[in-house]
Amino acid sequence: MPWFSEIANYLAREQEPLKFTGNDKKKFLKDVRRYLWDEPFLYKQCADNIYRRCVAEEEIPGILFHCHGSNYAGHFAVSKTVSKILQAGFWWPTMFKDAHSFISKCDPCQRQGNISKRIEMPQNFILEVEVFDVWGIDFMGPFPSSYNNNTTPFHLVYGKPCHLLVELEYKSAWAVKQMNFDVKPTAERRMIQLNELDEFRHMAFENSKIHKERTKAYHDRKIIPRTFAANDQVLLFNSRLRLFPGKLKSRWSGPFTIKEVKPYGAVVLWSHDGSEFVVNGQRLKPYLAYTEIPEGEDVSLGEPPRA
Structure with a gap:
């Protein structure tokens, strides 16, 4: 069931939600005034008085990918990505939270940036x-x-x-x-x-x-508190590229798997060929899992699920 099923049922068939008493009833009646049901879509009147289509949970990853991670998206930050979503005419309640989570797991975005004083070791x-x-x-x-x-x-x-x-x-x-x-x-x-x-x-x-x-x-x-544990995925900062930076070349390599975390900031990593090497923990940052939608795949934004 999509997140807007109760709102759609109330506008289409005047079916009351399960919890329709007390403060929940007041909040629901207050929020439902800004929604419009135009079968088979539900629209939300946003703060700029523009109606945008409400999307279900299964459509969110595809929309975020096309507005952030595709070749024409530009890998912008949260505010710019949400702005593109609103310009495309889509809306859901947790846009900023979902965009932040999606961008934090984006592989090209994780390989950007440099080492700052805030990511030093304790x-x-x-x-x-x-x-x-x-x-x-x-x-x-x-x-x-x-x-x-x-x-x-x-x-x-x-x-x-x-x-x-x-x-x-x-x-x-x-x-x-x-x-x-x-x-x-x-x-x-x-x-x-x-x-x-x-x-x-x-x-x-x-x-x-x-x-x-x-x-x-x-x-x-x-400094930013960071904790590493065995079997974690991390990216390694290549300090040589500070002196000889390549054009459009990322300074972060990996991901590598942590074998052991030693005292005083030393970390043992597994390399891609199975060998191990020791690095300073200051040169590492966590690598979050990334689910990429293959280029050229169509993401259906058509008929939503029935409420």
């Missing part, structure tokens, strides 16, 4: 438990060439030479004699300072954890 921070527990290195550059100017990149950046510490000699006995001739009180004070240092480390760890949790929450609040 932040994973690192906490240092012990001193020198985690070593890191920062890369800087590019630096100006130091050829024939007798200087170093460090001097070009900071304006002073770099001195690396090679060896440090600490004469503990000499320092004890100079600063404090009594070794026992000095050792006791040093033990107290070491115990106090453990407390400092504990507080520093807690403060660092709180700060990084806030930083992660601030970062993740600005």
Whole structure:
């Protein structure tokens, strides 16, 4: 039964709907005033005072395809697609919702666009438990060439030479004699300072954890939440096309099937030849199933089903 069967039966044969009491009755009588039955079609008076034919559910995919996905449609967004449907003289209650769902599953539309900051992966921070527990290195550059100017990149950046510490000699006995001739009180004070240092480390760890949790929450609040699972279909962004873009060539390849989702944003994919490879999850986006109507197939928009 089409969605407008109760309205058509009421206008054609004055047959009341099943739920014709209370607020449902008031709403139905209010809505039915804007419909016109001209056998065998039902028309709806839209906001621009133009009557458009109401279509059944089985006709909607064909209309959406011809107004969005065909060669002459142009793959426009939701508003433009609905505008074409209205210009063609069709109407149904959930046009915008159905158009959005259809466009989100359109294969050519899913292969458009670029990677933005909003589709980054969630932040994973690192906490240092012990001193020198985690070593890191920062890369800087590019630096100006130091050829024939007798200087170093460090001097070009900071304006002073770099001195690396090679060896440090600490004469503990000499320092004890100079600063404090009594070794026992000095050792006791040093033990107290070491115990106090453990407390400092504990507080520093807690403060660092709180700060990084806030930083992660601030970062993740600005990105689009995405979750991947095994056997999901995804599209892979080809970053090489950023440097060498082809004319009218999509930057998204696939679809690929996810084999495994690893921690910290790594995702294992199955390739088309059966092999597997690991990519960054930031370069992926979900691929929705797409049901394509073959080009040249006729979609009947004639006799609607009897109400």
